[in-house]
Protein backbone atom coordinates (compact mmCIF):
# COMPACT_ATOMS: atom_id res chain seq x y z
CA UNK A 1 0.00 0.00 0.00
CA UNK A 2 1.35 3.44 -0.88
CA UNK A 3 2.60 5.33 2.13
CA UNK A 4 0.83 8.60 2.87
CA UNK A 5 2.63 11.71 1.64
CA UNK A 6 3.33 13.83 4.72
CA UNK A 7 4.95 17.23 4.34
CA UNK A 8 7.07 18.73 7.12
CA UNK A 9 4.51 21.46 7.71
CA UNK A 10 1.62 18.98 7.95
CA UNK A 11 3.70 16.88 10.38
CA UNK A 12 4.44 19.91 12.59
CA UNK A 13 0.74 20.87 12.62
CA UNK A 14 -0.24 17.30 13.56
CA UNK A 15 2.31 17.35 16.38
CA UNK A 16 1.03 20.75 17.54
CA UNK A 17 -2.54 19.40 17.83
CA UNK A 18 -1.33 17.37 20.84
CA UNK A 19 -0.96 20.63 22.76
CA UNK A 20 -4.29 22.55 22.68
CA UNK A 21 -2.69 25.41 24.58
CA UNK A 22 0.04 25.78 21.94
CA UNK A 23 -0.01 29.16 20.21
CA UNK A 24 1.87 27.83 17.18
CA UNK A 25 5.08 29.79 17.78
CA UNK A 26 7.13 26.61 18.16
CA UNK A 27 5.61 25.14 15.01
CA UNK A 28 6.28 28.38 13.15
CA UNK A 29 9.92 28.40 14.33
CA UNK A 30 10.56 24.84 13.17
CA UNK A 31 8.89 25.61 9.85
CA UNK A 32 11.12 28.67 9.34
CA UNK A 33 14.25 26.67 10.20
CA UNK A 34 13.24 24.21 7.47
CA UNK A 35 12.65 27.13 5.08
CA UNK A 36 16.17 28.46 5.74
CA UNK A 37 17.59 24.95 5.27
CA UNK A 38 16.09 24.81 1.76
CA UNK A 39 17.94 28.00 0.82
CA UNK A 40 21.21 26.71 2.32
CA UNK A 41 20.69 23.45 0.43
CA UNK A 42 20.41 25.34 -2.85
CA UNK A 43 23.63 27.28 -2.16
CA UNK A 44 25.50 24.14 -1.07
CA UNK A 45 24.43 22.34 -4.25
CA UNK A 46 25.56 25.31 -6.37
CA UNK A 47 28.95 25.42 -4.60
CA UNK A 48 30.30 22.93 -7.11
CA UNK A 49 29.95 25.70 -9.68
CA UNK A 50 32.05 28.07 -7.60
CA UNK A 51 34.84 27.76 -10.14
CA UNK A 52 32.45 29.30 -12.64
CA UNK A 53 30.51 31.50 -10.28
CA UNK A 54 33.59 32.57 -8.33
CA UNK A 55 35.18 31.08 -5.20
CA UNK A 56 34.63 32.34 -1.72
CA UNK A 57 36.63 35.51 -1.21
CA UNK A 58 36.67 36.17 -4.95
CA UNK A 59 34.10 37.73 -7.25
CA UNK A 60 31.85 35.74 -9.54
CA UNK A 61 31.22 36.33 -13.22
CA UNK A 62 28.72 39.03 -12.23
CA UNK A 63 31.47 40.72 -10.24
CA UNK A 64 29.64 39.91 -6.97
CA UNK A 65 31.61 38.97 -3.87
CA UNK A 66 31.29 35.22 -3.27
CA UNK A 67 30.93 34.53 0.46
CA UNK A 68 32.42 31.49 2.15
CA UNK A 69 29.54 29.01 2.32
CA UNK A 70 29.60 28.73 6.10
CA UNK A 71 29.30 32.52 6.43
CA UNK A 72 26.55 32.49 3.81
CA UNK A 73 24.71 29.71 5.67
CA UNK A 74 25.02 31.71 8.90
CA UNK A 75 23.56 34.82 7.23
CA UNK A 76 20.73 32.86 5.61
CA UNK A 77 19.74 31.31 8.94
CA UNK A 78 19.96 34.61 10.86
CA UNK A 79 18.05 36.63 8.25
CA UNK A 80 15.35 33.95 7.99
CA UNK A 81 14.77 33.78 11.74
CA UNK A 82 15.66 37.07 13.46
CA UNK A 83 12.62 39.14 12.40
CA UNK A 84 9.82 36.64 13.19
CA UNK A 85 9.27 37.65 16.81
CA UNK A 86 9.98 34.04 17.86
CA UNK A 87 13.57 34.30 19.10
CA UNK A 88 15.20 36.30 21.89
CA UNK A 89 18.71 35.08 21.13
CA UNK A 90 20.79 33.18 18.59
CA UNK A 91 24.28 31.69 18.83
CA UNK A 92 26.35 30.43 15.93
CA UNK A 93 29.74 28.85 15.41
CA UNK A 94 30.31 31.73 12.97
CA UNK A 95 29.72 34.46 15.56
CA UNK A 96 32.02 35.11 18.54
CA UNK A 97 29.24 36.61 20.64
CA UNK A 98 25.49 36.03 20.87
CA UNK A 99 23.57 37.20 17.78
CA UNK A 100 21.16 39.83 19.14
CA UNK A 101 17.69 40.46 17.69
CA UNK A 102 17.83 43.92 16.01
CA UNK A 103 15.90 46.57 17.95
CA UNK A 104 13.44 47.08 15.08
CA UNK A 105 12.27 43.46 15.40
CA UNK A 106 10.08 41.94 18.16
CA UNK A 107 11.64 39.27 20.40
CA UNK A 108 10.11 35.90 21.23
CA UNK A 109 10.36 33.15 23.81
CA UNK A 110 12.93 30.86 22.22
CA UNK A 111 16.70 30.81 21.78
CA UNK A 112 18.43 28.98 18.94
CA UNK A 113 22.02 27.66 18.90
CA UNK A 114 23.43 26.53 15.57
CA UNK A 115 26.37 25.34 13.58
CA UNK A 116 25.21 26.75 10.24
CA UNK A 117 27.48 24.59 8.11
CA UNK A 118 29.51 21.94 9.89
CA UNK A 119 32.26 20.19 7.97
CA UNK A 120 32.49 23.02 5.45
CA UNK A 121 36.10 22.07 4.65
CA UNK A 122 34.56 19.14 2.75
CA UNK A 123 32.60 21.35 0.35
CA UNK A 124 35.33 21.57 -2.30
CA UNK A 125 35.51 17.77 -2.53
CA UNK A 126 31.73 17.28 -2.62
CA UNK A 127 31.53 15.40 0.67
CA UNK A 128 28.28 15.63 2.67
CA UNK A 129 28.09 18.50 5.18
CA UNK A 130 25.42 19.61 7.63
CA UNK A 131 23.59 22.23 9.64
CA UNK A 132 22.96 21.51 13.34
CA UNK A 133 20.43 23.43 15.46
CA UNK A 134 19.18 23.42 19.04
CA UNK A 135 16.09 25.25 20.38
CA UNK A 136 15.66 26.31 24.02
CA UNK A 137 13.09 28.36 25.93
CA UNK A 138 13.96 31.91 27.05
CA UNK A 139 15.05 31.81 30.70
CA UNK A 140 16.55 35.27 31.26
CA UNK A 141 14.67 38.30 32.58
CA UNK A 142 16.43 40.47 30.01
CA UNK A 143 13.60 42.04 27.96
CA UNK A 144 15.39 41.34 24.68
CA UNK A 145 17.22 38.19 25.78
CA UNK A 146 20.83 37.62 26.71
CA UNK A 147 23.52 34.97 26.41
CA UNK A 148 22.11 32.94 29.33
CA UNK A 149 19.17 32.09 27.07
CA UNK A 150 21.67 30.26 24.80
CA UNK A 151 23.97 28.77 27.44
CA UNK A 152 21.75 26.05 28.94
CA UNK A 153 22.24 22.32 29.62
CA UNK A 154 21.18 19.79 27.00
CA UNK A 155 18.19 18.55 28.99
CA UNK A 156 16.63 22.03 28.65
CA UNK A 157 16.32 21.70 24.86
CA UNK A 158 12.76 21.74 23.48
CA UNK A 159 13.89 20.68 20.00
CA UNK A 160 17.05 19.76 18.11
CA UNK A 161 17.84 18.77 14.57
CA UNK A 162 20.28 18.56 11.75
CA UNK A 163 20.14 19.00 7.99
CA UNK A 164 22.38 16.71 5.94
CA UNK A 165 23.36 18.04 2.50
CA UNK A 166 24.30 14.76 0.87
CA UNK A 167 23.10 12.69 -2.09
CA UNK A 168 19.77 14.09 -0.97
CA UNK A 169 19.01 16.82 1.55
CA UNK A 170 17.51 15.43 4.76
CA UNK A 171 16.18 17.23 7.82
CA UNK A 172 16.13 15.10 10.99
CA UNK A 173 14.65 16.53 14.20
CA UNK A 174 13.17 15.74 17.59
CA UNK A 175 10.93 17.78 19.87
CA UNK A 176 10.95 15.11 22.56
CA UNK A 177 8.32 12.93 20.85
CA UNK A 178 10.72 10.70 18.91
CA UNK A 179 12.96 11.36 15.91
CA UNK A 180 11.61 12.10 12.42
CA UNK A 181 13.46 12.35 9.10
CA UNK A 182 12.31 14.36 6.08
CA UNK A 183 13.82 14.24 2.61
CA UNK A 184 13.73 17.32 0.36
CA UNK A 185 11.88 16.82 -2.92
CA UNK A 186 13.62 19.55 -4.95
CA UNK A 187 11.04 19.54 -7.74
CA UNK A 188 8.37 20.86 -5.34
CA UNK A 189 10.68 22.38 -2.71
CA UNK A 190 9.06 20.37 0.09
CA UNK A 191 10.54 18.22 2.84
CA UNK A 192 8.54 14.95 2.83
CA UNK A 193 8.42 12.49 5.76
CA UNK A 194 10.72 9.62 4.84
CA UNK A 195 11.81 8.23 8.24
CA UNK A 196 9.18 8.13 11.01
CA UNK A 197 10.21 7.38 14.61
CA UNK A 198 13.88 6.64 13.82
CA UNK A 199 15.39 4.15 16.29
CA UNK A 200 19.18 3.81 16.41
CA UNK A 201 20.18 0.08 16.39
CA UNK A 202 21.47 -1.02 19.81
CA UNK A 203 24.80 -2.07 18.25
CA UNK A 204 26.66 -1.42 15.03
CA UNK A 205 29.50 -2.54 12.78
CA UNK A 206 31.43 0.74 12.53
CA UNK A 207 33.29 3.11 14.81
CA UNK A 208 34.17 6.65 13.73
CA UNK A 209 37.29 8.31 15.15
CA UNK A 210 40.31 10.08 13.65
CA UNK A 211 43.00 7.45 14.30
CA UNK A 212 45.71 9.89 13.13
CA UNK A 213 45.52 11.32 16.66
CA UNK A 214 46.08 7.98 18.43
CA UNK A 215 49.45 9.20 19.75
CA UNK A 216 47.62 12.00 21.58
CA UNK A 217 44.94 9.81 23.20
CA UNK A 218 44.76 8.62 26.79
CA UNK A 219 45.53 4.93 27.34
CA UNK A 220 41.85 3.98 27.85
CA UNK A 221 40.95 5.24 24.37
CA UNK A 222 43.62 3.03 22.80
CA UNK A 223 42.51 0.10 24.97
CA UNK A 224 38.89 0.61 23.88
CA UNK A 225 39.76 0.78 20.18
CA UNK A 226 41.87 -2.39 20.37
CA UNK A 227 38.75 -4.17 21.64
CA UNK A 228 36.41 -2.42 19.20
CA UNK A 229 38.46 -3.92 16.35
CA UNK A 230 39.01 -7.34 17.90
CA UNK A 231 36.66 -10.08 16.65
CA UNK A 232 33.54 -10.84 18.63
CA UNK A 233 34.72 -14.44 19.01
CA UNK A 234 37.68 -13.18 21.02
CA UNK A 235 35.70 -10.81 23.17
CA UNK A 236 35.86 -7.73 20.97
CA UNK A 237 33.19 -5.86 18.99
CA UNK A 238 34.49 -6.84 15.52
CA UNK A 239 33.96 -3.29 14.23
CA UNK A 240 35.29 -1.58 11.10
CA UNK A 241 36.25 2.07 10.66
CA UNK A 242 34.13 4.66 8.88
CA UNK A 243 35.25 8.28 9.31
CA UNK A 244 33.98 10.90 6.87
CA UNK A 245 35.34 13.89 8.77
CA UNK A 246 31.90 15.46 8.68
CA UNK A 247 30.13 15.06 12.03
CA UNK A 248 26.57 15.17 10.68
CA UNK A 249 27.35 12.56 7.99
CA UNK A 250 29.07 10.18 10.43
CA UNK A 251 26.30 10.68 13.00
CA UNK A 252 23.50 10.16 10.46
CA UNK A 253 25.00 6.85 9.30
CA UNK A 254 25.14 5.65 12.90
CA UNK A 255 21.53 6.80 13.45
CA UNK A 256 20.30 4.56 10.63
CA UNK A 257 22.80 1.67 10.72
CA UNK A 258 24.11 1.71 14.30
CA UNK A 259 27.66 2.46 15.38
CA UNK A 260 29.63 4.85 17.54
CA UNK A 261 31.32 8.22 16.91
CA UNK A 262 34.11 9.37 19.17
CA UNK A 263 35.96 12.66 19.40
CA UNK A 264 37.67 12.26 22.79
CA UNK A 265 39.81 14.74 24.67
CA UNK A 266 43.49 14.36 23.90
CA UNK A 267 46.84 15.97 24.74
CA UNK A 268 46.19 18.73 22.18
CA UNK A 269 42.46 19.26 22.84
CA UNK A 270 42.08 18.78 26.61
CA UNK A 271 38.32 19.48 26.33
CA UNK A 272 37.85 17.82 22.94
CA UNK A 273 37.26 19.70 19.68
CA UNK A 274 33.50 19.67 19.23
CA UNK A 275 31.25 22.39 20.64
CA UNK A 276 28.72 21.64 23.36
CA UNK A 277 25.79 23.96 22.61
CA UNK A 278 25.45 23.54 18.84
CA UNK A 279 27.09 20.19 18.09
CA UNK A 280 27.15 17.75 21.04
CA UNK A 281 23.95 18.76 22.89
CA UNK A 282 21.55 18.74 19.89
CA UNK A 283 22.94 15.44 18.57
CA UNK A 284 22.78 13.96 22.09
CA UNK A 285 19.07 14.93 22.35
CA UNK A 286 18.39 13.25 19.01
CA UNK A 287 20.46 10.15 19.89
CA UNK A 288 18.69 9.67 23.25
CA UNK A 289 15.26 10.19 21.65
CA UNK A 290 16.18 7.42 19.18
CA UNK A 291 17.30 5.04 21.94
CA UNK A 292 21.01 5.81 21.71
CA UNK A 293 23.43 7.39 24.19
CA UNK A 294 25.86 10.33 24.35
CA UNK A 295 28.55 11.01 26.91
CA UNK A 296 31.72 13.03 27.40
CA UNK A 297 33.41 9.92 28.80
CA UNK A 298 32.40 10.81 32.33
CA UNK A 299 28.77 12.03 32.29
CA UNK A 300 25.79 12.19 29.93
CA UNK A 301 26.12 15.05 27.44
CA UNK A 302 22.54 16.11 28.22
CA UNK A 303 23.37 16.63 31.91
CA UNK A 304 26.45 18.83 31.39
CA UNK A 305 25.86 22.40 32.57
CA UNK A 306 27.76 24.67 30.15
CA UNK A 307 29.26 28.02 31.19
CA UNK A 308 30.43 29.42 27.86
CA UNK A 309 28.91 29.95 24.41
CA UNK A 310 31.61 28.11 22.45
CA UNK A 311 32.49 25.58 25.14
CA UNK A 312 34.09 22.40 23.81
CA UNK A 313 33.38 18.86 25.00
CA UNK A 314 34.64 15.35 24.33
CA UNK A 315 31.88 13.38 22.55
CA UNK A 316 31.16 9.65 22.48
CA UNK A 317 27.75 9.11 20.84
CA UNK A 318 25.79 6.38 19.10
CA UNK A 319 24.28 2.93 19.71
CA UNK A 320 23.48 2.26 23.37
CA UNK A 321 25.40 -1.04 23.58
CA UNK A 322 28.44 0.47 21.81
CA UNK A 323 28.55 3.51 24.11
CA UNK A 324 28.10 1.24 27.17
CA UNK A 325 30.97 -0.96 25.95
CA UNK A 326 33.24 2.06 25.45
CA UNK A 327 32.34 3.43 28.89
CA UNK A 328 33.67 0.22 30.44
CA UNK A 329 37.11 1.52 29.46
CA UNK A 330 36.60 5.24 30.04
CA UNK A 331 35.18 4.65 33.54
CA UNK A 332 38.01 2.24 34.42
CA UNK A 333 40.53 3.75 36.83
CA UNK A 334 43.19 1.23 35.91
CA UNK A 335 44.43 1.06 32.31
CA UNK A 336 44.58 -2.05 30.10
CA UNK A 337 40.97 -3.07 30.79
CA UNK A 338 40.25 -6.48 29.27
CA UNK A 339 37.97 -6.78 26.22
CA UNK A 340 35.66 -9.54 27.38
Ligand code: P6P
Pocket residue numbers: 118119120121210245246247248273
Ligand atom coordinates in the same frame (compact mmCIF):
# COMPACT_ATOMS: atom_id res chain seq x y z
P1 P6P B 1 39.22 16.22 12.55
C1 P6P B 1 34.51 19.40 10.89
O1 P6P B 1 35.53 20.39 10.96
C2 P6P B 1 34.29 18.91 12.32
O2 P6P B 1 33.87 19.95 13.13
C3 P6P B 1 33.27 17.78 12.31
O3 P6P B 1 32.31 17.91 11.32
C4 P6P B 1 34.13 16.54 12.12
O4 P6P B 1 33.56 15.38 12.71
C5 P6P B 1 35.42 16.93 12.84
O5 P6P B 1 35.50 18.36 12.82
C6 P6P B 1 36.63 16.37 12.13
O6 P6P B 1 37.76 16.79 12.90
O7 P6P B 1 40.10 16.78 13.64
O8 P6P B 1 39.12 14.70 12.60
O9 P6P B 1 39.55 16.72 11.17
